[in-house]
Amino acid sequence: MPQHPTAALSRRSLLMAGGAVATTFLLAGCGTNLQSTSAGSASKAPLVYWGKWAAGTPQAKLFNSIIKDYAAKTGQKVTVQWIGNGEETQVKNAIATGSGPDIYDSSIDHTAEFRAAGALGDMSAIFDTEIPGEGKTIKQVLPKSVLKAISDKKGYGFVPHSVFSEGLWYDAAVDTDFGTNPPATFDDFLDHAKQSKASTGKQPIALDGTVNSYNAFWIFQLMLATGGPGTLASLSTSASAWDKPAVRKAAEELQKLVADDLFQKDYMATKYPDAQNAWARGEQLYNLNGTWLASETASSRSSTQKPKVMAFPPVTAGKPSVVTVGALGWAANPNSKKQAQIAQFLAFAMQKKYGDRIATDADNIPARADSPAPAALAGLKKSIGSTTTISLDFDGVATTAAQWWNDVFLPLDDKFIGGSLNVDQFLAQGKAQTAALLSK
Amino acid sequence: MYMPLLLPALIVYVVLFIVPALYGMTLSFASWAGLGSAFHWVGVKNYVDLFTSPVFLSSFWNTLVLTAVVGVAIFLVSCGAMIVLRSTKGHSFIRSAVFVPYIISPIAIGLSVSFLFNPKGMINTLLGLLGLDGLQRPWLAPENILQVIMVGLTWSAAGFYVVLLMSAVDAIPASLYESAQIEGANLLQQFRHITLPLTRDMISVAAVLWVIAGIKTFEIIIAFTGTAGTPPLEARSLAVEQYLRVTGGPAGGIPQLGSAAAIGVIMTAITVVLILLSRRISRREALEM
Numbered sequence: 092m093p094q095h096p097t098a099a100l101s102r103r104s105l106l107m108a109g110g111a112v113a114t115t116f117l118l119a120g121c122g123t124n125l126q127s128t129s130a131g132s133a134s135k136a137p138l139v140y141w142g143k144w145a146a147g148t149p150q151a152k153l154f155n156s157i158i159k160d161y162a163a164k165t166g167q168k169v170t171v172q173w174i175g176n177g178e179e180t181q182v183k184n185a186i187a188t189g190s191g192p193d194i195y196d197s198s199i200d201h202t203a204e205f206r207a208a209g210a211l212g213d214m215s216a217i218f219d220t221e222i223p224g225e226g227k228t229i230k231q232v233l234p235k236s237v238l239k240a241i242s243d244k245k246g247y248g249f250v251p252h253s254v255f256s257e258g259l260w261y262d263a264a265v266d267t268d269f270g271t272n273p274p275a276t277f278d279d280f281l282d283h284a285k286q287s288k289a290s291t292g293k294q295p296i297a298l299d300g301t302v303n304s305y306n307a308f309w310i311f312q313l314m315l316a317t318g319g320p321g322t323l324a325s326l327s328t329s330a331s332a333w334d335k336p337a338v339r340k341a342a343e344e345l346q347k348l349v350a351d352d353l354f355q356k357d358y359m360a361t362k363y364p365d366a367q368n369a370w371a372r373g374e375q376l377y378n379l380n381g382t383w384l385a386s387e388t389a390s391s392r393s394s395t396q397k398p399k400v401m402a403f404p405p406v407t408a409g410k411p412s413v414v415t416v417g418a419l420g421w422a423a424n425p426n427s428k429k430q431a432q433i434a435q436f437l438a439f440a441m442q443k444k445y446g447d448r449i450a451t452d453a454d455n456i457p458a459r460a461d462s463p464a465p466a467a468l469a470g471l472k473k474s475i476g477s478t479t480t481i482s483l484d485f486d487g488v489a490t491t492a493a494q495w496w497n498d499v500f501l502p503l504d505d506k507f508i509g510g511s512l513n514v515d516q517f518l519a520q521g522k523a524q525t526a527a528l529l530s531k
Numbered sequence: 532m533y534m535p536l537l538l539p540a541l542i543v544y545v546v547l548f549i550v551p552a553l554y555g556m557t558l559s560f561a562s563w564a565g566l567g568s569a570f571h572w573v574g575v576k577n578y579v580d581l582f583t584s585p586v587f588l589s590s591f592w593n594t595l596v597l598t599a600v601v602g603v604a605i606f607l608v609s610c611g612a613m614i615v616l617r618s619t620k621g622h623s624f625i626r627s628a629v630f631v632p633y634i635i636s637p638i639a640i641g642l643s644v645s646f647l648f649n650p651k652g653m654i655n656t657l658l659g660l661l662g663l664d665g666l667q668r669p670w671l672a673p674e675n676i677l678q679v680i681m682v683g684l685t686w687s688a689a690g691f692y693v694v695l696l697m698s699a700v701d702a703i704p705a706s707l708y709e710s711a712q713i714e715g716a717n718l719l720q721q722f723r724h725i726t727l728p729l730t731r732d733m734i735s736v737a738a739v740l741w742v743i744a745g746i747k748t749f750e751i752i753i754a755f756t757g758t759a760g761t762p763p764l765e766a767r768s769l770a771v772e773q774y775l776r777v778t779g780g781p782a783g784g785i786p787q788l789g790s791a792a793a794i795g796v797i798m799t800a801i802t803v804v805l806i807l808l809s810r811r812i813s814r815r816e817a818l819e820m
Contacts (some may be wrong), residue, residue, distance in 0.1 A: 183565060186567065187568075200782055203785060204784070205563050208564065208565060208567035240775065245802055248541070302759045303760045303761055304782070318623050355650075357669040360670055361649065362648075363760075367648075489780065489784065490784045491784075493784020494780075494787070496782070496784070502586075508559070531578050
């Protein structure tokens with residue numbers, strides 16, 4: 092890998108030293124056989140694949156069966172290691188030192204990180220590879236919104252197998268017509284929730300307030316509704332963006348929600364996953380969360396709860412909702428000498444029969460446009476397929492401006508949704524702290 | 532003459548300790564996101580940025596508060612043990628029992644204790660049963676979390692220091708206590724005039740060990756607050772702040788290894804200063820027995 096010309100440290104000394112700080116993270120206890128990529132022309136040398144799934148997870152089982160089918164069909168072996176947590180760091184370090192896997196997987200949140208480390212190259216040839224027996228390329232079986240979500244300035248990133256989104260989860264057993272006749276605006280939703288609270292005496296919305304990114308779903312969805320995609324991201328790059336009317340409007344709406352006292356008692360002190368499990372037991376009706384919520388809470392679900400998810404209601408009636416799109420997928424090591432084999436394998440893995448199993452085996456939304464989603468997620472799958480305006484989760488700001496996100500926005504948003512700041516204080520402090528961070 | 536004998540150990544020490552430490556210090560003057568990314572020298576910018584960052588300064592303060600408060604709490608628990616356990620029946624069993632939490636992983640302690648402090652957890656339930664509803668709190672909310680973490684940390688760390696100091700107490704000849712009792716000294720007086728002076732060296736060692744451990748407090752905070760999000764500012768220690776910079780945060784941001792290395796250098800410096808202070812406080816003439 093090209094080192095910066097001013098780097099006075101040779102790669103050898105980097106490897107030897109590892110750094111006092113990063114030592115524990117650098118190639119620590121990999122237990123992996125770092126394969127050299129100088130494979131030469133022996134095309135049947137096995138492809139090396141590192142996965143972020145733990146062995147035994149539905150995804151690991153599904154991908155293992157794809158690998159087995161591929162070997163039976165083509166004679167091409169794929170050696171897989173299920174690394175689990177910390178896989179991203181290992182992949183980046185291994186690729187940077189000239190070894191590492193041919194293929195790895197991750198979520199698209201990590202795209203910027205892999206690009207910066209030189210672990211993600213030009214993926215366009217892979218996306219133009221034809222899927223066996225379907226007469227279509229990988230690119231052609233994916234919805235436009237998903238293709239947009241997985242791309243950055245340098246083009247396509249990960250080949251997505253699963254997509255996720257976030258939306259307002261509700262209990263269809265209680266709110267029978269909530270999905271077919273959804274609240275026209277966010278204010279209508281608040282009225283609806285207040286009525287439910289008045290008639291049942293129960294707090295209607297569940298929130299695991301110790302997870303600050305879950306708290307931030309609310310302000311983020313409101314900003315998407317008032318200012319569209321990029322509104323949140325603009326707050327990280329310019330202090331004056333905090334003065335936008337759309338930002339104030341979103342904050343005012345959130346203030347209403349806090350003032351109406353609709354979350355469960357002591358929501359800011361609720362240890363994850365307590366609130367979402369209580370929601371699954373039917374103690375609360377609503378939870379603004381990712382599409383993974385129903386599968387995550389399946390073991391706590393009461394016999395009567397019917398979890399369904401729908402797009403967040405608009406702030407202005409009639410305005411279409413912006414759909415957030417996240418994805419999980421595969422990428423190729425740009426230094427691998429086996430680009431053609433990698434493309435062939437990924438095209439094989441993207442067949443519809445495997446895409447369908449993302450829903451049936453792993454309870455996720457398949458990335459392919461023509462693979463049906465699990466029943467609870469069908470509504471959002473449809474929105475993802477038809478939407479014209481998409482946004483990355485939190486506008487991608489958690490990765491593009493991580494320090495601002497962790498040190499400025501999340502702590503302020505916690506205070507705001509926790510009720511200890513009002514709209515004016517939230518906006519003024521956000522503006523001042525952003526300016527201070529940008530001036531460095 | 533002795534060089535050939537010293538050489539293997541010296542090589543291992545230099546390669547595994549000195550070189551990485553120097554490398555970490557070097558890195559603190561650079562901007563770097565890890566292997567494969569561009570490396571730039573930035574001079575003292577990382578340090579300037581840290582000391583002008585309210586977030587870093589609050590984590591610095593939290594670390595000092597946590598080290599001091601939990602240190603005092605551990606000292607009080609240990610003193611109580613030294614007074615009571617010396618002459619209690621079954622003291623070796625009690626000693627083993629208080630040592631057990633120290634063996635358990637801080638991650639496990641952090642998780643289990645945090646569930647006790649949940650809004651509908653055992654602590655609030657007990658307070659409700661006792662009719663003390665006024666004392667029920669949202670314990671894990673950002674404004675209370677550091678106190679709860681300090682309670683958990685005291686509980687998990689105290690056992691080690693109790694065992695350490697009791698071993699010094701055991702070395703004090705029983706005849707001293709017997710003659711003190713004949714003179715009519717009560718338990719507190721015996722502690723004040725016999726136990727404390729004769730265990731000062733061990734207390735000083737324990738203080739140094741605690742300072743080193745306290746400054747590095749990390750796992751228990753992550754278990755309490757960071758299992759599914761970023762720890763709130765109110766609960767961040769220097770080590771947590773460093774971890775956020777090494778990883779780029781839980782959502783996969785770009786790592787800031789230069790900044791993280793600078794925090795490591797600062798932590799080492801604070802540790803050295805605090806150790807010197809605690810040695811200075813406990814310095815005295817050796818007692819003749």
